[in-house]
Amino acid sequence: MVLVPVFMSHRNKAVLGSAVFLLMFGVLHCSSYLLEGGSWSYISSVYGFLLTVPDHTPNIGAAWYFFSEMFSHFTVLFLSVYQVNLILYSLPLTLKFPNSPPLVIFSILMILALFKPYTCVGDFVVPFAMVPLWSHLLKYLQQFYIVAVATVVLTLLWPVLWYLWVHCLNANSNFYFAVTLAFVLFQSFLLSDLLYAKMRRDYAFEHGVIQKR
Numbered sequence: 617m618v619l620v621p622v623f624m625s626h627r628n629k630a631v632l633g634s635a636v637f638l639l640m641f642g643v644l645h646c647s648s649y650l651l652e653g654g655s656w657s658y659i660s661s662v663y664g665f666l667l668t669v670p671d672h673t674p675n676i677g678a679a680w681y682f683f684s685e686m687f688s689h690f691t692v693l694f695l696s697v698y699q700v701n702l703i704l705y706s707l708p709l710t711l712k713f714p715n716s717p718p719l720v721i722f723s724i725l726m727i728l729a730l731f732k733p734y735t736c737v738g739d740f741v742v743p744f745a746m747v748p749l750w751s752h753l754l755k756y757l758q759q760f761y762i763v764a765v766a767t768v769v770l771t772l773l774w775p776v777l778w779y780l781w782v783h784c785l786n787a788n789s790n791f792y793f794a795v796t797l798a799f800v801l802f803q804s805f806l807l808s809d810l811l812y813a814k815m816r817r818d819y820a821f822e823h824g825v826i827q828k829r
Contacts, residue, residue: 677733682698756814
């Protein structure tokens, strides 16, 4: 998915990059096959585990609560809808911002972090590290400071509510899930606000409101 914007904007380099990726991907699979003693059983443990989401251990994402609370006969439907979000936005974002591959890559990485079944803090590190690349969009952002403050506050609340729920037994899963859901919501605000700021700036350039330097 991350290769889609690169392929659309720099096709020659993208073809080479894709070939290298496929080669390394094949080498890793062959190595895993040999290490497993000639068995492909690891595929179900690696890829099947992420696709079927059998483990509902609480994490900083929202998937664990959704799938643990829903009725079992709706699991396949909601799982399919949830997983399709991981690949649904790649092409539309690439077509909308054909001249901004880094922005599209940031958007895809953020979407992956938001909808990944087993989210960890490391999934947000790369998108957050890329945010300063668009410091020139700061004056077009409408919710940046709210999102920044909310991110800090919610990050501090995570261990507190986890401790109260798991160790002290003074809270329940709803308190912890509320923090994770709010975090996902505010990161969605950050992503949508950044994309909207990019469109506002492009509109200003096209209509002569501001001049390119």
